[in-house]
Amino acid sequence: MTREKRLNILLTDLCVKLGFCLPASEQKNLINNTPITPKEFTDAVFWAEKLNPEHADSHLYRQVKAMVLDAFEVIDLASDS
DSSP, rough: OOOOHHHHHHHHHHHHHOOOOOOOOOOOHHHOOOOOOOHHHHHHHHHTTOOGGGGGGGHHHHHHHHHHHHHHHHHHHHHOO
C-alpha cells in the first residue's frame, strides 16, 4: 500500500470514527506535506479542524494520536512518538 493511500485511509478513519472530517484542501496538504512525527501530524489534524491541540480534550487527543501512530507504523514514517 502506498504512503498516500495509507494517509487517505487514516484521514477517512479519523472522519468516520472520531468526526475529524477535514476539508479536501486540508487533506491534500497533510498528504503532500506530511508532518514528520505522529505528534506533529496529530496537532496538524486539530489545527485543520480549527481546534487548538493544547486545549483539546485529552481523551480525544489520545484517540487521534493512537490512530496516527498506528498509521505511521504501517507506512514507516515515525521514528518516535
